[in-house]
Amino acid sequence: MTGYLAIVAARFRALLQYRAAALGGLFTQVFFGLVRIMILRAFYAASTTAPISLANVTGYVWLGQATLLLIPWREDADVAEQIRSGTVVYELTRPLDLWGLWFARAVAWRTAPVFLRMVPMFVIAMLVVPAGWGLAPPPSVAAFVLWSISFGCAVLLSAALTSLMSVALMWTITGDGLPMLVATCATMFGGLVIPLPLFPGWAQPVLYALPFAGMLDLPSRVFTGDISVAHAPWVIAHQLGWTLALALLGRWLTSRGVRRLVVQGG
Amino acid sequence: MSDAFALYWRYVAISIRAQLAYRATFAMKTIGHLLVTAIEFFGIWALFARFGTLGGWTLREVALIYGTTDIAFALADATGRGFDKFGTILKAGDFDRMLLRPRSPILQLLGFELQLMRIGRLSQGVVVLVWASVAIAWTPATLALLVFSIAGTSCLFFGLVVLQATSAFWTIETLEVWNAFTYGGNYAAQYPMAIYRRWFRGFFTVIVPLALTSYYPARAILGRDPLGPIHVLGPAAGVAFLALSFGAFRLGIRRHASTGT
Amino acid sequence: MQIVVEDLAKTFRVAERTPGLAGAVRGLVRRKHREVAALAGVSFSLAAGELVGYIGPNGAGKSTTIKILAGILVPDGGRVEVAGRVPWKERIEHVRRIGVVFGQRTQLWWDLPVVESLDMLRHIYKVPAAQFRTQRDELIELLDLGKLLATPVRQLSLGQRMRADLAASLVHAPAILFLDEPTIGLDAVSKLAVRGFVKKLNRERGVTVILTTHDMDDIEALCDRVIVIGDGTILSDGTLADLRNRVTRERWLTIDLGDSGEVSDPDATVIRRDGDRVCLAFDPEVVTPAELIRRVTSRHVVRDLFVEHPPIETVIARLYQHDRQR
Helix, strand or coil, rough: CHHHHHHHHHHHHHHHCHHHHHHHHHHHHHHHHHHHHHHHHHHHHHCCCCCCCCCHHHHHHHHHHHHHCCCCCCCCHHHHHHHHHHHHHHHCCCCCHHHHHHHHHHHHHHHHHHHHHHHHHHHHHHCCCCCCCCCCCCHHHHHHHHHHHHHHHHHHHHHHHHHHHHHHCCHHHHHHHHHHHHHHHHHHHHCCCCCHHHHCCCHHHHHHHHHHHHCHHHHHHHCCCCCCCCHHHHHHHHHHHHHHHHHHHHHHHHHHHHHHHHHHCC | HHHHHHHHHHHHHHHHHHHHCHHHHHHHHHHHHHHHHHHHHHHHHHHHHCCCCCCCCCCHHHHHHHHHHHHHHHHHHCCCCCHHHHHHHHHHCCHHHHCCCCHHHHHHCCCCCCCHHHHHHHHHHHHHHHHCCCCCCHHHHHHHHHHHHHHHHHHHHHHHHHHHHHCCCCCCCHHHHHHHHHHHHHHHHHCCCCCCHHHHHHCCCCHCHHHHHHHHHHHHHCCCCCCCCHHHHHHHHHHHHHHHHHHHHHHHHHHHHHCCC | CCCEEEEEEEEEEEEEEECCHHHHHHHHHCCEEEEEEEEEEEEEEEEHHHHHEEEEECCCCHHHHHHHHHHHCCCCEEEEEEEEEEECCCHHHHCCCCCEEEEEECCCCCCCEEHHHHHHHHHHHHHCCCHHHHHHHHHHHHHHCCCCCCCHHHCCHHHHHHHHHHHHHHHHCCCCEEECCCCCCCHHHHHHHHHHHHHHHHHHCCCCCEEEECHHHHHHHHHEEEEEECCCEEEEEEEEEHHHHHHHHCCEEEECCCCCCCCCCCCCEEEEEECCCEEEEECCCCCCCCHHHHHHHHHHEEEEEEEEEHHHHHHHHHHHHHHHCC
């Protein structure tokens, strides 16, 4: 455990070095947030009935930007290099541990950047942006607590997807295209392009069945109170359920992939 | 000058050959890119399906703006790879290699790579634009304006990437900021500028003149405004922006020569 | 003189990073800088056709000098003239007449066959077709590239890539060639091939070569003249023999003992002992090599022995220490 804490701490330190990059990324996200909100406000001006209130959708957009780094944009570069060079076979004792290692790495790898982006974004969205345009605090302490749990689950879910991408690298052709595909799906079906509640009614059941909803959309809606405290546990169940499913898939694929690599010679 | 053109096309040829060497990956990346951009438009469609109108603009009208902006961005994105990756090129020492060749480093960066996979976004933009044009009564003047608009906007986006590259001479770390203007600018320009706040519109009219190169010409093409001289001058602002960016880049080269970065 | 360097000076501003987490946070707000004098008055001249080694510790100013000579860096003071031109002032014309090879970074296009890179360079340098064909065919023969021409650069071994890079740097028949660590990471056979080629290029074609390297075998094999730079100034400029003599007259006697015993001599110092192998340092003016050998073989059973100069690395290190102590 201390090993992983050390990795997270080291990553924090490394990221702090790049102060300008951090500010730059923040600026870009605030920019995108403001543009998205302006567009949504213009749409909302046309109609008073919408499945999600303007205030909640505004908060939704800010939360999406704040937790943007949860999206698995790329596979773990080190693991990718290990697989490509074939040295991964030396890491093997049992395939089960290999997946676990990748998963732990993914968690550590995600946590630091997400927090470093999230904290200033929250400050800006709640305190700097003028009222009505920004992120309102959660409607109750319970909502906040449940959101925190949900956020933690979102990290695990994201890590599970990242690990899956690493696993896919063991099959070269799929491995190349999968990160882009996953990132695209996560962006679209996570509610970054359009808030999921605004999709047509017929699409809703499909969207909320997918795992991607659990990364940005569902936690955000718990925070704004759009999903009530009573329903929040279902969100957590959704997230954990998918995390488990992806973990099982990942472990199974890992053992098969390893066998394949060993047979093929890497 | 013609020799520089000939060399540029040679660069393009070898770039294409290099990418086609990885045929499967190239196909996948292009399709992936097409999907990513198609999804953006699908999002807009979904919003229109729910709300019906955007500040008085219909989906087809927005599609015109969206299509032209995306085509312009795809062109700039495809050809500006050398500047986009300039931070990496500089860090790896490959820029020094360019300075060791008896050619303009700008020409070499232009020829660095022609990203074919951007055809994904380009074709998506074309499809959307064609769909939008069906509802428009085109005249030779508005058609010409459309071409100018795309060209001017493309130059503007390219200029932004050049400025991004220029900042790499001072510090590699600020490059992310520029994404706000390139990707962010593209995103914002896909919608009619009228829906944004005045300070935002002002910035994108005076400083990064996207409104001039893409929004006002679109208004004229759609018949919302009578066609006038500002509509021709607009795209020219994009070209001027690009020229200024190259000037800044040259200043950056001079600084690099004296500080070694 | 083809290359003239006079009083070259160059200072850099380097950002300082304080270690630890607190330092990193402070670094968010303010950065400290310090000035580093990479070159503090460097002077030397080269005649056309010389093959010179330019060596020194890391950070001594070697690559700064090379960059200035190549025309991509502007010095803060001093005068430089290469073939009658000031490199950074007439970059394009100057660069047209020099070739540069970086051992660690290729100039070839990674995904393309070697022959296409050469062809591309021909157009970049505007070499006339007939002249290019002759040049290219000669280089292919000299560097044994025939079988490699159709291979993409990314599939070449390090040695093959270096040979291809050498060819690429000479497509435009430059009069001056800068080689920066050309044998780094190469296997023994490739090193010999590279050295052989460079020597031939210099002796038969009269190409001026400036070689920076950490491999002293390169220096011994190729360079009549060696310039040593340390801390931004020239520490030594002359032949290898001059360099050795300047630092130390010392010679080393290495013997493989047949018996186990302590080896000692009033006029020699034991500097190394590896099992049965003992190395003695001595001053040939105090005791001749022959006399020392006689003494040692009379007292011990000696299976094998040889006398040598100290390796250049030791010489350079001592030279550097002397300079530091001053």
